[in-house]
Amino acid sequence: MEIQQQLLEVAKEFGAPVYVYNANQIISQYHRLKNAFKPVDVKIKYACKALNNSAILKVLHKEGSGLDTVSINEVLLGLRAGFTPQEIIFTPNCVSIEEIQEAVKLGVHINIDNISILEQFGAIYGDSVPCCIRINPHILAGGNSKISTGHIDSKFGISVYQLRHVLRVVESQKIKVNGLHMHTGSDILDSGVFLQGAEILFDAAKHFPNLEFLDFGSGFKVAYKPGDITTDIEELGAALSSRFLEFCEEYGKPLELWFEPGKFLVSESGFFLVKVNVLKQTTATVFAGVDSGLNHLIRPMLYDSYHHIENISNPNGRQRIYTVVGYICETDTFGWDRQLNEVREGDILCFRNAGAYGFTMSSNYNARFRPAEVLIYEGKAHLIRKRESFEDLIRNEEEFAL
Ligand SMILES: *Cc1c(COP(=O)(O)O)cnc(C)c1O
Numbered sequence: 528m529e530i531q532q533q534l535l536e537v538a539k540e541f542g543a544p545v546y547v548y549n550a551n552q553i554i555s556q557y558h559r560l561k562n563a564f565k566p567v568d569v570k571i572k573y574a575c576k577a578l579n580n581s582a583i584l585k586v587l588h589k590e591g592s593g594l595d596t597v598s599i600n601e602v603l604l605g606l607r608a609g610f611t612p613q614e615i616i617f618t619p620n621c622v623s624i625e626e627i628q629e630a631v632k633l634g635v636h637i638n639i640d641n642i643s644i645l646e647q648f649g650a651i652y653g654d655s656v657p658c659c660i661r662i663n664p665h666i667l668a669g670g671n672s673k674i675s676t677g678h679i680d681s682k683f684g685i686s687v688y689q690l691r692h693v694l695r696v697v698e699s700q701k702i703k704v705n706g707l708h709m710h711t712g713s714d715i716l717d718s719g720v721f722l723q724g725a726e727i728l729f730d731a732a733k734h735f736p737n738l739e740f741l742d743f744g745s746g747f748k749v750a751y752k753p754g755d756i757t758t759d760i761e762e763l764g765a766a767l768s769s770r771f772l773e774f775c776e777e778y779g780k781p782l783e784l785w786f787e788p789g790k791f792l793v794s795e796s797g798f799f800l801v802k803v804n805v806l807k808q809t810t811a812t813v814f815a816g817v818d819s820g821l822n823h824l825i826r827p828m829l830y831d832s833y834h835h836i837e838n839i840s841n842p843n844g845r846q847r848i849y850t851v852v853g854y855i856c857e858t859d860t861f862g863w864d865r866q867l868n869e870v871r872e873g874d875i876l877c878f879r880n881a882g883a884y885g886f887t888m889s890s891n892y893n894a895r896f897r898p899a900e901v902l903i904y905e906g907k908a909h910l911i912r913k914r915e916s917f918e919d920l921i922r923n924e925e926e927f928a929l
Contacts (some may be wrong), residue, residue: 545898553586575882602617613634707742729797750795815867
C-alpha cells in the first residue's frame with residue numbers, strides 16, 4: 528500500500544492529530560549505521576530523548592541496539608522495555624549526584640560531564656564503580672548554533688583543556704575510567720570535522736589505561752528537505768573505522784566504538800498528521816489553520832526547523848500557496864508560503880521527519896491533549912499511545928475548596 532494511503536487510513540481509524548512511525552525505516556537506518564562501521568566493534572546506543580515510546584525502544588532493542596539516556600526516568604523506561612543495565616548509558620547534564628547514585632544502583636554505565644560531579648563520584652565510589660568522562664573537544668560540527676554543543680560557551684562536557692585537572696582528580700581518587708565520550712551536537716555536515724574531533728578524543732584517551740570504549744556521540748544529519756546536505760555515513764564509516772583500528776593498535780588493546788544517534792534512527796520514520804480546521808484569507812496570505820500547534824511539534828518555532836508538509840487528502844489537487852499555522856494562542860507558524868495541493872477544510876496534512884523530537888517535546892499548553900502515537904510494524908498499524916483525555920490534564924491536581 529502507498530504510504531499516503533496507509534496514513535490516511537490511520538487518521539481515519541485513530542483520528543488526528545496523530546504521530547505515525549514506520550518501524551521498517553527505523554530498522555533499516557539502524558543496520559545502515561551498523562554496516563557502515565562493520566570493520567570495528569561498533570555499539571549503537573539509541574538516544575531515546577528523540578522518541579521514547581516503549582514500542583520504539585523494543586523495536587530497536589530487538590535489532591541489537593543499546594540506549595543513551597539523559598534522565599533517570601529515561602533509564603527506567605529503557606529497563607522497562609527490556610534493555611539490560613549494561614546496554615544503557617546515562618549521559619545527563621547538570622543533574623544532582625543523588626540522581627547519578629540512583630543510576631549506579633540500577634547498574635547502568637555512567638557518563639560524567641563536569642569536574643565537581645567527578646570529584647563527588649570518586650569520593651563515594653573510588654575504584655569500585657567505573658565511569659565514562661564526557662569531553663568537550665570544542666569543535667563545531669554543524670550549522671545550527673541552537674543545537675550545537677561543542678562551542679566554547681557550551682554547558683556540555685569537560686573542556687579538553689581541563690584534561691590535567693581531570694587526570695589529577697582521577698588519580699587521587701583512583702577512579703576507574705572505562706570510556707571517553709564526545710557529542711558535538713546535531714548536524715555533522717562533513718566527516719572531516721568529525722574526524723578532527725576523533726583525533727582530540729584519541730589524544731585524550733592515551734592518558735586513560737583502563738578504557739573499554741570510545742563514545743563518539745551523534746550529530747548525524749538527515750535530510751529535512753530535498754537537496755539538504757546529509758552526513759555521508761558510509762564515507763564516515765570507512766574513514767573512522769580504519770583510523771579507529773589504527774588507534775586501538777597504538778593504544779595496545781581493542782576498544783568498542785559507540786555512537787548515540789537519535790535523529791538518524793527515527794527522524795525519517797515519523798509522520799505527523801493533522802486536520803485542517805479553517806482556511807483564512809487575509810491581506811497577506813491564505814492561512815491553513817490546523818488542529819495542532821507548538822504544543823505538539825515545536826521544532827519549527829524553537830529551531831526554525833523546516834518540516835516538509837503535504838496534503839495527503841488531495842494528492843492530485845492544484846498546487847497553491849499556503850501558510851500553515853496552529854491553533855495555539857501564540858504565533859505558531861509551521862511554515863510560510865508552502866506549496867500544497869489545494870487545501871480544503873477537513874483535509875489531512877502530513878508533516879515529514881516527525882519521528883525525532885516531535886512527540887517527546889510536546890506539551891499540554893492551552894490545556895490541549897497530547898496526540899496519539901501509532902506504529903506501523905510488519906505492515907499493520909498499532910496504537911502505541913492513546914490520545915490524552917481531560918482526566919489526564921487534571922490527574923495531579925489536588926482538591927482546593929475556597
Ligand atoms: C541528544 C543527544 C544525542 C542524539 O542527538 P541526535 O542529533 O538526535 O542524533 C546523543 N547523545 C547525547 C549525549 C545527546 O544529548
